[in-house]
Amino acid sequence: MPETVAADLSRVTESLQMLAPRWNVWVLMTLAEQPLRYSDIKTRLPWLVDGQLHPKLRKLTDAGMVERTALDRRNVLYGLSARGKAVLPVLPELAHWGRTHLEKDTAPDAVTGQRVPKAVPQAQDIEDTLTLLSPRHATAILWTLQVRGASSAKAIAASVMPDSSLSVIYQPLQRLAEDGLITRDRHRDGHVELTAAGRNLAPVYRALSAWAAGRPPAEAGDHPVWGLAPVPSPATTAGPGVWLTTQPRHPAPAPRPTQTAWKPGDMFSHTTPARPITPAPAGGRTR
Template sequence: MPESISSDLSRVTESLQMLAPRWNVWVLMTLSEKPLRYREIKSALPWLPDGQLHPRVGKLVDSGLVERTEFESHDVLYGLSVRGRELLPVLGVIAAWGGKHLEKEMVLDPATGNRVPKEVPRAQDIEDTIALIAPRQATPILWALRIRGASSAKALAATAMPERHLTNVYQPLNRLAEDFLVTKDRQGRAELTAAGRDLAPVYQALSAWAAGSTLTEAVNHPVWAPKPAQPLDRPAMWATTQPRIPAVPTTPAHATWNPGDLFSHTAPVRSASAGATGGRTR
Protein backbone atom coordinates (compact mmCIF):
# COMPACT_ATOMS: atom_id res chain seq x y z
CA MET A 1 0.00 0.00 0.00
CA PRO A 2 1.14 3.61 -0.50
CA GLU A 3 2.71 5.09 2.60
CA SER A 4 -0.16 7.54 3.16
CA ILE A 5 -2.74 4.73 3.10
CA SER A 6 -0.55 2.48 5.25
CA SER A 7 -0.26 5.23 7.89
CA ASP A 8 -4.00 5.82 7.77
CA LEU A 9 -4.64 2.11 8.22
CA SER A 10 -2.30 1.98 11.21
CA ARG A 11 -4.14 4.84 12.92
CA VAL A 12 -7.50 3.15 12.34
CA THR A 13 -6.34 -0.23 13.68
CA GLU A 14 -4.87 1.45 16.77
CA SER A 15 -8.17 3.25 17.34
CA LEU A 16 -10.05 -0.05 17.11
CA GLN A 17 -7.70 -1.60 19.65
CA MET A 18 -8.53 1.16 22.14
CA LEU A 19 -12.24 0.48 21.76
CA ALA A 20 -12.18 -3.29 21.38
CA PRO A 21 -11.99 -4.50 25.03
CA ARG A 22 -15.46 -5.57 26.07
CA TRP A 23 -17.57 -2.98 27.95
CA ASN A 24 -15.28 -0.06 26.97
CA VAL A 25 -18.01 1.36 24.74
CA TRP A 26 -20.59 1.02 27.53
CA VAL A 27 -18.32 3.00 29.88
CA LEU A 28 -17.82 5.74 27.28
CA MET A 29 -21.55 6.00 26.65
CA THR A 30 -22.30 6.11 30.36
CA LEU A 31 -20.15 9.25 30.49
CA SER A 32 -21.61 10.74 27.30
CA GLU A 33 -24.02 13.15 29.03
CA LYS A 34 -21.97 14.46 31.95
CA PRO A 35 -19.02 13.60 34.25
CA LEU A 36 -19.79 11.02 36.92
CA ARG A 37 -18.23 9.70 40.09
CA TYR A 38 -17.03 6.13 40.05
CA ARG A 39 -19.96 4.94 42.16
CA GLU A 40 -22.35 6.51 39.65
CA ILE A 41 -20.66 4.69 36.78
CA LYS A 42 -20.88 1.48 38.77
CA SER A 43 -24.57 2.09 39.41
CA ALA A 44 -25.20 2.56 35.69
CA LEU A 45 -23.34 -0.68 34.84
CA PRO A 46 -24.27 -2.90 37.80
CA TRP A 47 -23.37 -6.16 36.08
CA LEU A 48 -19.68 -5.18 36.01
CA PRO A 49 -17.80 -5.96 39.26
CA ASP A 50 -15.05 -3.62 40.42
CA GLY A 51 -12.44 -6.06 39.15
CA GLN A 52 -13.65 -5.46 35.61
CA LEU A 53 -14.97 -1.90 35.73
CA HIS A 54 -12.08 -0.16 37.48
CA PRO A 55 -9.37 -1.35 35.04
CA ARG A 56 -11.51 -0.31 32.09
CA VAL A 57 -12.01 3.18 33.43
CA GLY A 58 -8.27 3.42 34.12
CA LYS A 59 -7.36 2.27 30.60
CA LEU A 60 -9.73 4.79 29.04
CA VAL A 61 -8.09 7.53 31.14
CA ASP A 62 -4.65 6.36 29.99
CA SER A 63 -5.79 6.36 26.35
CA GLY A 64 -6.94 9.98 26.59
CA LEU A 65 -10.63 9.30 25.98
CA VAL A 66 -11.65 9.94 29.61
CA GLU A 67 -10.47 12.66 31.99
CA ARG A 68 -10.07 12.15 35.73
CA THR A 69 -10.59 15.24 37.91
CA GLU A 70 -9.74 14.95 41.60
CA PHE A 71 -10.85 17.55 44.11
CA GLU A 72 -9.32 18.36 47.51
CA SER A 73 -11.87 16.23 49.33
CA HIS A 74 -10.74 13.18 47.32
CA ASP A 75 -13.93 13.50 45.31
CA VAL A 76 -13.11 12.24 41.80
CA LEU A 77 -15.11 12.90 38.65
CA TYR A 78 -14.69 11.00 35.37
CA GLY A 79 -15.79 12.62 32.12
CA LEU A 80 -15.12 12.38 28.42
CA SER A 81 -12.11 14.30 27.19
CA VAL A 82 -12.30 16.44 24.05
CA ARG A 83 -11.14 13.44 22.03
CA GLY A 84 -13.70 11.27 23.76
CA ARG A 85 -16.53 13.66 22.88
CA GLU A 86 -15.33 13.83 19.28
CA LEU A 87 -15.59 10.04 19.17
CA LEU A 88 -19.35 9.99 19.87
CA PRO A 89 -20.45 10.71 16.26
CA VAL A 90 -18.09 7.96 15.08
CA LEU A 91 -19.70 5.51 17.46
CA GLY A 92 -23.05 6.54 16.01
CA VAL A 93 -21.87 5.52 12.53
CA ILE A 94 -20.66 2.17 13.88
CA ALA A 95 -24.00 1.63 15.63
CA ALA A 96 -25.86 2.27 12.36
CA TRP A 97 -23.89 -0.46 10.59
CA GLY A 98 -24.45 -2.89 13.45
CA GLY A 99 -28.17 -2.18 13.56
CA LYS A 100 -28.44 -2.96 9.86
CA HIS A 101 -26.14 -5.95 9.48
CA LEU A 102 -25.62 -7.81 12.74
CA GLU A 103 -27.73 -10.87 13.39
CA LYS A 104 -30.60 -10.59 15.82
CA GLU A 105 -32.84 -13.00 17.66
CA MET A 106 -36.29 -13.24 16.06
CA VAL A 107 -39.25 -12.71 18.39
CA LEU A 108 -43.02 -12.61 17.99
CA ASP A 109 -44.56 -9.15 17.67
CA PRO A 110 -47.76 -9.33 19.75
CA ALA A 111 -49.32 -6.49 17.77
CA THR A 112 -48.99 -8.12 14.35
CA GLY A 113 -48.29 -11.76 15.12
CA ASN A 114 -45.24 -11.59 12.86
CA ARG A 115 -41.71 -12.58 13.77
CA VAL A 116 -39.44 -9.53 13.93
CA PRO A 117 -35.81 -8.91 14.97
CA LYS A 118 -35.50 -8.27 18.70
CA GLU A 119 -34.34 -4.78 19.60
CA VAL A 120 -30.69 -4.58 20.65
CA PRO A 121 -29.09 -1.68 22.59
CA ARG A 122 -27.06 0.49 20.27
CA ALA A 123 -24.06 0.20 22.56
CA GLN A 124 -24.21 -3.56 21.99
CA ASP A 125 -24.33 -3.01 18.21
CA ILE A 126 -21.20 -0.87 18.47
CA GLU A 127 -19.34 -3.38 20.60
CA ASP A 128 -20.25 -6.34 18.38
CA THR A 129 -19.32 -4.48 15.19
CA ILE A 130 -15.92 -3.60 16.62
CA ALA A 131 -15.47 -7.25 17.66
CA LEU A 132 -15.71 -8.22 13.97
CA ILE A 133 -13.20 -5.78 12.53
CA ALA A 134 -10.75 -5.29 15.42
CA PRO A 135 -9.02 -8.74 15.44
CA ARG A 136 -5.48 -8.80 14.11
CA GLN A 137 -5.29 -8.53 10.30
CA ALA A 138 -9.09 -8.28 9.85
CA THR A 139 -9.12 -4.59 8.93
CA PRO A 140 -5.95 -4.75 6.75
CA ILE A 141 -7.54 -7.59 4.73
CA LEU A 142 -10.80 -5.65 4.31
CA TRP A 143 -8.88 -2.60 3.13
CA ALA A 144 -6.82 -4.71 0.72
CA LEU A 145 -10.00 -6.17 -0.77
CA ARG A 146 -11.47 -2.70 -1.14
CA ILE A 147 -8.35 -1.60 -3.02
CA ARG A 148 -7.80 -4.72 -5.12
CA GLY A 149 -11.28 -6.12 -5.66
CA ALA A 150 -11.58 -9.91 -6.00
CA SER A 151 -8.18 -11.33 -5.05
CA SER A 152 -6.40 -14.57 -4.28
CA ALA A 153 -5.12 -15.25 -0.78
CA LYS A 154 -1.56 -14.80 -2.06
CA ALA A 155 -2.33 -11.36 -3.48
CA LEU A 156 -4.13 -10.34 -0.28
CA ALA A 157 -1.19 -11.45 1.86
CA ALA A 158 1.20 -9.40 -0.30
CA THR A 159 -0.97 -6.30 0.12
CA ALA A 160 -2.27 -6.63 3.68
CA MET A 161 0.67 -8.28 5.44
CA PRO A 162 3.75 -8.10 3.20
CA GLU A 163 6.16 -8.78 6.08
CA ARG A 164 4.42 -11.99 7.18
CA HIS A 165 4.29 -15.48 5.68
CA LEU A 166 1.53 -16.24 3.20
CA THR A 167 -0.09 -18.81 5.49
CA ASN A 168 -0.89 -16.11 8.06
CA VAL A 169 -3.64 -14.76 5.83
CA TYR A 170 -5.86 -17.85 5.87
CA GLN A 171 -7.16 -17.80 9.45
CA PRO A 172 -8.33 -14.14 9.49
CA LEU A 173 -9.64 -14.45 5.93
CA ASN A 174 -11.68 -17.54 6.82
CA ARG A 175 -13.09 -15.79 9.88
CA LEU A 176 -14.17 -12.81 7.78
CA ALA A 177 -15.88 -15.26 5.42
CA GLU A 178 -17.65 -16.96 8.35
CA ASP A 179 -18.86 -13.54 9.49
CA PHE A 180 -20.13 -12.77 5.96
CA LEU A 181 -17.94 -9.73 5.44
CA VAL A 182 -16.05 -11.61 2.71
CA THR A 183 -17.14 -14.22 0.21
CA LYS A 184 -14.93 -16.75 -1.58
CA ASP A 185 -15.52 -18.50 -4.90
CA ARG A 186 -14.56 -22.05 -5.87
CA GLN A 187 -11.13 -20.88 -7.00
CA GLY A 188 -10.50 -19.39 -3.57
CA ARG A 189 -10.67 -15.77 -4.75
CA ALA A 190 -12.12 -13.48 -2.08
CA GLU A 191 -14.12 -10.27 -2.35
CA LEU A 192 -16.17 -8.05 -0.10
CA THR A 193 -19.83 -8.87 0.48
CA ALA A 194 -22.50 -6.17 0.53
CA ALA A 195 -22.04 -5.95 4.31
CA GLY A 196 -18.28 -5.62 3.86
CA ARG A 197 -18.71 -2.84 1.33
CA ASP A 198 -21.15 -1.12 3.69
CA LEU A 199 -18.30 -0.72 6.19
CA ALA A 200 -17.21 2.29 4.12
CA PRO A 201 -18.85 4.92 6.42
CA VAL A 202 -17.40 3.15 9.48
CA TYR A 203 -13.85 3.30 8.16
CA GLN A 204 -14.33 6.82 6.82
CA ALA A 205 -15.41 8.03 10.25
CA LEU A 206 -12.68 6.15 12.13
CA SER A 207 -10.04 7.48 9.74
CA ALA A 208 -11.21 11.07 10.12
CA TRP A 209 -11.32 10.83 13.92
CA ALA A 210 -7.90 9.15 14.14
CA ALA A 211 -6.39 11.90 11.97
CA GLY A 212 -8.06 14.68 13.96
CA SER A 213 -10.24 15.69 11.00
CA THR A 214 -13.96 16.42 10.89
CA LEU A 215 -16.43 13.80 9.74
CA THR A 216 -17.48 16.07 6.87
CA GLU A 217 -14.11 15.32 5.28
CA ALA A 218 -14.48 11.55 5.75
CA VAL A 219 -16.43 10.90 2.54
CA ASN A 220 -13.33 11.69 0.45
CA HIS A 221 -11.37 8.79 1.91
CA PRO A 222 -8.81 7.45 -0.65
CA VAL A 223 -9.84 3.82 -0.06
CA TRP A 224 -13.44 3.95 1.15
CA ALA A 225 -14.86 6.81 -0.93
CA PRO A 226 -18.21 5.93 -2.52
CA LYS A 227 -18.10 3.60 -5.52
CA PRO A 228 -20.78 2.66 -8.05
CA ALA A 229 -23.48 0.42 -6.60
CA GLN A 230 -22.88 -3.32 -6.93
CA PRO A 231 -25.42 -6.17 -6.99
CA LEU A 232 -26.60 -7.28 -3.55
CA ASP A 233 -25.47 -10.68 -2.32
CA ARG A 234 -26.83 -12.80 0.52
CA PRO A 235 -29.65 -10.26 1.13
CA ALA A 236 -31.22 -12.27 3.95
CA MET A 237 -27.99 -13.20 5.75
CA TRP A 238 -26.85 -11.41 8.86
CA ALA A 239 -23.23 -10.25 8.72
CA THR A 240 -22.00 -12.17 11.75
CA THR A 241 -22.13 -15.66 13.16
CA GLN A 242 -21.79 -14.37 16.72
CA PRO A 243 -24.73 -15.21 18.98
CA ARG A 244 -25.55 -11.63 20.07
CA ILE A 245 -26.29 -12.56 23.70
CA PRO A 246 -24.49 -10.13 26.05
CA ALA A 247 -23.66 -11.22 29.58
CA VAL A 248 -25.95 -8.63 31.16
CA PRO A 249 -28.12 -9.92 34.04
CA THR A 250 -31.60 -8.65 34.74
CA THR A 251 -31.25 -5.34 36.59
CA PRO A 252 -33.29 -2.15 36.92
CA ALA A 253 -32.18 0.72 34.71
CA HIS A 254 -30.09 3.02 36.90
CA ALA A 255 -29.08 5.55 34.27
CA THR A 256 -31.28 7.70 32.08
CA TRP A 257 -30.47 8.28 28.44
CA ASN A 258 -32.30 10.33 25.88
CA PRO A 259 -33.89 8.54 22.91
CA GLY A 260 -31.24 10.01 20.63
CA ASP A 261 -28.37 8.60 22.62
CA LEU A 262 -26.45 5.49 21.65
CA PHE A 263 -28.05 3.46 24.44
CA SER A 264 -31.61 2.36 24.56
CA HIS A 265 -33.26 3.14 27.90
CA THR A 266 -32.79 -0.36 29.22
CA ALA A 267 -30.33 -3.00 28.11
CA PRO A 268 -32.65 -5.84 27.00
CA VAL A 269 -31.82 -9.14 28.61
CA ARG A 270 -31.35 -12.08 26.29
CA SER A 271 -30.97 -15.21 28.37
CA ALA A 272 -28.50 -17.91 27.48
CA SER A 273 -31.42 -20.27 26.93
CA ALA A 274 -32.76 -18.16 24.09
CA GLY A 275 -32.12 -19.60 20.65
CA ALA A 276 -28.99 -18.05 19.17
CA THR A 277 -28.69 -17.70 15.45
CA GLY A 278 -24.94 -18.02 15.34
CA GLY A 279 -22.24 -20.40 16.38
CA ARG A 280 -19.25 -18.43 17.56
CA THR A 281 -19.10 -17.03 21.09
CA ARG A 282 -16.86 -14.22 22.23
Protein backbone atom coordinates (compact mmCIF):
# COMPACT_ATOMS: atom_id res chain seq x y z
CA MET A 1 0.00 0.00 0.00
CA PRO A 2 1.09 3.61 -0.44
CA GLU A 3 2.65 5.10 2.67
CA THR A 4 -0.30 7.43 3.28
CA VAL A 5 -2.78 4.55 3.05
CA ALA A 6 -0.65 2.40 5.36
CA ALA A 7 -0.55 5.22 7.92
CA ASP A 8 -4.33 5.61 7.65
CA LEU A 9 -4.79 1.86 8.17
CA SER A 10 -2.55 1.97 11.23
CA ARG A 11 -4.62 4.78 12.77
CA VAL A 12 -7.89 2.97 12.08
CA THR A 13 -6.57 -0.27 13.56
CA GLU A 14 -5.45 1.56 16.70
CA SER A 15 -8.86 3.24 16.95
CA LEU A 16 -10.62 -0.12 16.74
CA GLN A 17 -8.47 -1.42 19.61
CA MET A 18 -9.64 1.55 21.71
CA LEU A 19 -13.33 1.04 20.97
CA ALA A 20 -13.59 -2.75 20.78
CA PRO A 21 -13.15 -3.84 24.44
CA ARG A 22 -16.46 -5.05 25.78
CA TRP A 23 -18.76 -2.38 27.30
CA ASN A 24 -16.61 0.54 26.14
CA VAL A 25 -19.30 1.66 23.72
CA TRP A 26 -21.95 1.44 26.44
CA VAL A 27 -19.90 3.68 28.70
CA LEU A 28 -19.27 6.23 25.96
CA MET A 29 -22.94 6.37 24.99
CA THR A 30 -23.94 6.72 28.64
CA LEU A 31 -21.76 9.84 28.89
CA ALA A 32 -22.86 11.26 25.53
CA GLU A 33 -25.42 13.74 26.86
CA GLN A 34 -23.68 15.09 29.95
CA PRO A 35 -20.94 14.35 32.51
CA LEU A 36 -22.03 11.99 35.28
CA ARG A 37 -20.85 10.93 38.69
CA TYR A 38 -19.59 7.41 39.12
CA SER A 39 -22.74 6.43 41.01
CA ASP A 40 -24.94 7.74 38.19
CA ILE A 41 -22.99 5.76 35.59
CA LYS A 42 -23.26 2.66 37.74
CA THR A 43 -27.02 3.15 38.02
CA ARG A 44 -27.40 3.32 34.24
CA LEU A 45 -25.12 0.32 33.68
CA PRO A 46 -26.10 -1.85 36.66
CA TRP A 47 -24.66 -5.06 35.21
CA LEU A 48 -21.14 -3.62 35.48
CA VAL A 49 -19.81 -4.11 38.99
CA ASP A 50 -17.14 -1.87 40.51
CA GLY A 51 -14.42 -4.26 39.41
CA GLN A 52 -15.52 -3.81 35.79
CA LEU A 53 -16.71 -0.21 35.59
CA HIS A 54 -13.80 1.55 37.26
CA PRO A 55 -11.11 -0.05 35.03
CA LYS A 56 -13.20 0.85 31.96
CA LEU A 57 -13.38 4.49 33.00
CA ARG A 58 -9.68 4.56 33.80
CA LYS A 59 -8.65 3.08 30.44
CA LEU A 60 -10.99 5.36 28.49
CA THR A 61 -9.54 8.30 30.41
CA ASP A 62 -5.99 7.17 29.62
CA ALA A 63 -7.00 6.88 25.95
CA GLY A 64 -8.14 10.49 25.98
CA MET A 65 -11.80 9.73 25.32
CA VAL A 66 -13.13 10.44 28.81
CA GLU A 67 -12.26 13.34 31.12
CA ARG A 68 -12.21 12.97 34.90
CA THR A 69 -12.98 16.15 36.83
CA ALA A 70 -12.59 16.15 40.61
CA LEU A 71 -14.84 18.86 42.03
CA ASP A 72 -13.83 17.89 45.54
CA ARG A 73 -12.59 14.83 47.38
CA ARG A 74 -15.89 12.94 47.13
CA ASN A 75 -17.37 14.54 44.02
CA VAL A 76 -15.89 13.36 40.70
CA LEU A 77 -17.48 13.82 37.29
CA TYR A 78 -16.78 11.71 34.20
CA GLY A 79 -17.55 13.19 30.80
CA LEU A 80 -16.55 12.80 27.17
CA SER A 81 -13.46 14.63 26.01
CA ALA A 82 -13.40 16.38 22.63
CA ARG A 83 -12.07 13.14 21.13
CA GLY A 84 -14.80 11.14 22.83
CA LYS A 85 -17.49 13.47 21.48
CA ALA A 86 -15.99 13.28 18.01
CA VAL A 87 -16.53 9.50 17.87
CA LEU A 88 -20.30 9.80 18.35
CA PRO A 89 -21.03 10.31 14.60
CA VAL A 90 -19.08 7.09 13.90
CA LEU A 91 -21.30 4.92 16.08
CA PRO A 92 -24.44 5.05 13.87
CA GLU A 93 -22.40 3.68 10.94
CA LEU A 94 -21.25 0.74 13.07
CA ALA A 95 -24.81 0.17 14.33
CA HIS A 96 -26.30 0.29 10.84
CA TRP A 97 -23.88 -2.30 9.47
CA GLY A 98 -24.49 -4.63 12.41
CA ARG A 99 -28.25 -4.22 12.19
CA THR A 100 -28.17 -4.99 8.45
CA HIS A 101 -25.68 -7.85 8.27
CA LEU A 102 -25.60 -9.70 11.60
CA GLU A 103 -28.07 -12.48 12.20
CA LYS A 104 -30.48 -12.08 15.08
CA ASP A 105 -32.34 -14.63 17.17
CA THR A 106 -36.03 -14.96 16.38
CA ALA A 107 -39.18 -15.35 18.48
CA PRO A 108 -42.90 -15.80 17.69
CA ASP A 109 -44.75 -12.53 17.09
CA ALA A 110 -47.46 -11.93 19.70
CA VAL A 111 -50.06 -11.10 17.02
CA THR A 112 -49.24 -13.16 13.94
CA GLY A 113 -47.38 -16.03 15.56
CA GLN A 114 -44.71 -15.83 12.87
CA ARG A 115 -41.10 -15.83 13.98
CA VAL A 116 -39.51 -12.39 13.76
CA PRO A 117 -36.06 -11.11 14.75
CA LYS A 118 -35.72 -10.20 18.38
CA ALA A 119 -34.85 -6.64 19.28
CA VAL A 120 -31.15 -5.97 19.81
CA PRO A 121 -29.82 -2.97 21.75
CA GLN A 122 -28.15 -0.52 19.41
CA ALA A 123 -24.99 -0.50 21.50
CA GLN A 124 -24.81 -4.27 21.07
CA ASP A 125 -25.03 -3.91 17.29
CA ILE A 126 -22.04 -1.57 17.53
CA GLU A 127 -20.08 -3.90 19.79
CA ASP A 128 -20.75 -6.91 17.60
CA THR A 129 -19.55 -5.06 14.51
CA LEU A 130 -16.39 -4.06 16.33
CA THR A 131 -15.87 -7.69 17.33
CA LEU A 132 -15.51 -8.66 13.67
CA LEU A 133 -13.17 -5.83 12.73
CA SER A 134 -10.84 -5.67 15.72
CA PRO A 135 -9.02 -9.07 15.68
CA ARG A 136 -5.41 -8.88 14.60
CA HIS A 137 -4.93 -8.63 10.82
CA ALA A 138 -8.70 -8.59 10.12
CA THR A 139 -8.94 -4.95 9.05
CA ALA A 140 -5.59 -5.08 7.23
CA ILE A 141 -6.82 -8.04 5.16
CA LEU A 142 -10.09 -6.31 4.31
CA TRP A 143 -8.27 -3.16 3.23
CA THR A 144 -5.84 -5.18 1.12
CA LEU A 145 -8.68 -6.94 -0.69
CA GLN A 146 -10.45 -3.63 -1.26
CA VAL A 147 -7.27 -2.28 -2.87
CA ARG A 148 -6.15 -5.38 -4.81
CA GLY A 149 -9.43 -7.12 -5.55
CA ALA A 150 -9.47 -10.93 -5.64
CA SER A 151 -6.07 -12.16 -4.42
CA SER A 152 -4.34 -15.34 -3.41
CA ALA A 153 -3.52 -16.09 0.20
CA LYS A 154 0.17 -15.74 -0.66
CA ALA A 155 -0.32 -12.24 -2.07
CA ILE A 156 -2.39 -11.16 0.93
CA ALA A 157 0.21 -12.53 3.35
CA ALA A 158 2.96 -10.64 1.52
CA SER A 159 1.05 -7.38 2.01
CA VAL A 160 -0.31 -7.90 5.53
CA MET A 161 2.39 -9.94 7.28
CA PRO A 162 5.52 -9.97 5.11
CA ASP A 163 7.77 -11.12 7.96
CA SER A 164 5.66 -14.17 8.89
CA SER A 165 5.32 -17.59 7.31
CA LEU A 166 2.53 -18.14 4.80
CA SER A 167 0.67 -20.51 7.12
CA VAL A 168 -0.11 -17.69 9.57
CA ILE A 169 -2.52 -16.05 7.11
CA TYR A 170 -4.95 -18.97 6.92
CA GLN A 171 -6.53 -18.63 10.37
CA PRO A 172 -7.56 -14.97 9.98
CA LEU A 173 -8.78 -15.73 6.43
CA GLN A 174 -10.88 -18.59 7.75
CA ARG A 175 -12.36 -16.39 10.45
CA LEU A 176 -13.28 -13.63 7.98
CA ALA A 177 -14.83 -16.23 5.66
CA GLU A 178 -16.95 -17.66 8.47
CA ASP A 179 -18.03 -14.13 9.36
CA GLY A 180 -19.20 -13.65 5.78
CA LEU A 181 -16.79 -10.81 4.99
CA ILE A 182 -14.72 -12.64 2.39
CA THR A 183 -15.34 -15.56 0.06
CA ARG A 184 -13.19 -17.94 -1.98
CA ASP A 185 -13.39 -17.81 -5.77
CA ARG A 186 -13.08 -21.45 -6.82
CA HIS A 187 -12.77 -20.44 -10.47
CA ARG A 188 -9.54 -18.52 -9.73
CA ASP A 189 -7.39 -21.09 -7.93
CA GLY A 190 -8.87 -20.35 -4.52
CA HIS A 191 -8.43 -16.56 -4.67
CA VAL A 192 -10.38 -14.72 -1.97
CA GLU A 193 -12.32 -11.51 -2.36
CA LEU A 194 -14.68 -9.31 -0.38
CA THR A 195 -18.34 -10.27 -0.15
CA ALA A 196 -21.11 -7.68 -0.47
CA ALA A 197 -21.14 -7.41 3.33
CA GLY A 198 -17.39 -6.81 3.32
CA ARG A 199 -17.63 -4.09 0.68
CA ASN A 200 -20.49 -2.51 2.57
CA LEU A 201 -18.06 -1.75 5.39
CA ALA A 202 -17.03 1.29 3.33
CA PRO A 203 -19.09 3.82 5.36
CA VAL A 204 -17.77 2.32 8.60
CA TYR A 205 -14.13 2.57 7.58
CA ARG A 206 -14.59 6.03 6.11
CA ALA A 207 -16.06 7.28 9.37
CA LEU A 208 -13.35 5.57 11.45
CA SER A 209 -10.64 6.99 9.21
CA ALA A 210 -11.93 10.55 9.55
CA TRP A 211 -12.20 10.24 13.34
CA ALA A 212 -8.77 8.63 13.70
CA ALA A 213 -7.18 11.44 11.68
CA GLY A 214 -9.03 14.15 13.60
CA ARG A 215 -10.99 15.27 10.53
CA PRO A 216 -14.65 16.40 10.62
CA PRO A 217 -17.27 13.78 9.64
CA ALA A 218 -18.11 15.82 6.52
CA GLU A 219 -14.75 14.78 5.05
CA ALA A 220 -15.35 11.06 5.58
CA GLY A 221 -16.48 10.44 1.99
CA ASP A 222 -13.11 11.41 0.47
CA HIS A 223 -11.13 8.22 1.09
CA PRO A 224 -8.49 6.65 -1.19
CA VAL A 225 -9.55 3.07 -0.42
CA TRP A 226 -13.19 3.13 0.70
CA GLY A 227 -14.37 6.22 -1.16
CA LEU A 228 -16.68 4.42 -3.55
CA ALA A 229 -20.32 3.83 -2.66
CA PRO A 230 -21.07 0.38 -1.14
CA VAL A 231 -22.77 -2.23 -3.28
CA PRO A 232 -26.29 -3.43 -2.44
CA SER A 233 -26.23 -6.41 -0.11
CA PRO A 234 -28.50 -9.45 -0.49
CA ALA A 235 -28.85 -9.42 3.30
CA THR A 236 -31.07 -6.34 3.07
CA THR A 237 -33.58 -8.02 0.77
CA ALA A 238 -33.55 -11.72 1.46
CA GLY A 239 -32.75 -13.89 4.43
CA PRO A 240 -30.81 -13.17 7.61
CA GLY A 241 -27.40 -11.59 7.81
CA VAL A 242 -24.09 -13.35 8.13
CA TRP A 243 -23.04 -15.54 11.02
CA LEU A 244 -20.65 -14.21 13.60
CA THR A 245 -17.84 -16.56 14.64
CA THR A 246 -17.19 -15.07 18.07
CA GLN A 247 -18.91 -16.40 21.16
CA PRO A 248 -22.35 -14.92 21.89
CA ARG A 249 -22.16 -11.80 24.04
CA HIS A 250 -24.20 -11.62 27.20
CA PRO A 251 -26.93 -9.06 26.52
CA ALA A 252 -27.59 -6.25 28.94
CA PRO A 253 -30.67 -6.05 31.15
CA ALA A 254 -33.92 -4.68 29.79
CA PRO A 255 -33.37 -1.26 28.17
CA ARG A 256 -35.04 1.99 29.01
CA PRO A 257 -37.56 3.34 26.47
CA THR A 258 -35.94 5.68 23.97
CA GLN A 259 -36.65 7.18 20.59
CA THR A 260 -36.13 4.92 17.60
CA ALA A 261 -33.72 7.31 15.87
CA TRP A 262 -30.16 7.28 17.21
CA LYS A 263 -28.92 10.32 19.04
CA PRO A 264 -26.10 10.81 21.55
CA GLY A 265 -26.96 8.90 24.70
CA ASP A 266 -29.37 6.41 23.11
CA MET A 267 -27.99 2.92 23.68
CA PHE A 268 -31.12 1.10 22.64
CA SER A 269 -33.08 1.17 19.42
CA HIS A 270 -36.04 -0.82 20.79
CA THR A 271 -38.11 -0.90 23.94
CA THR A 272 -38.44 -4.68 24.22
CA PRO A 273 -36.20 -6.58 26.65
CA ALA A 274 -32.82 -7.75 25.47
CA ARG A 275 -32.37 -11.34 24.42
CA PRO A 276 -31.92 -14.03 27.07
CA ILE A 277 -28.58 -15.76 27.36
CA THR A 278 -28.93 -18.97 25.35
CA PRO A 279 -26.42 -21.35 23.80
CA ALA A 280 -25.80 -21.09 20.08
CA PRO A 281 -28.15 -23.35 18.05
CA ALA A 282 -26.85 -26.30 16.15
CA GLY A 283 -25.74 -25.58 12.60
CA GLY A 284 -23.88 -22.33 13.13
CA ARG A 285 -22.87 -19.60 15.53
CA THR A 286 -24.80 -16.44 16.24
CA ARG A 287 -23.55 -13.37 17.93
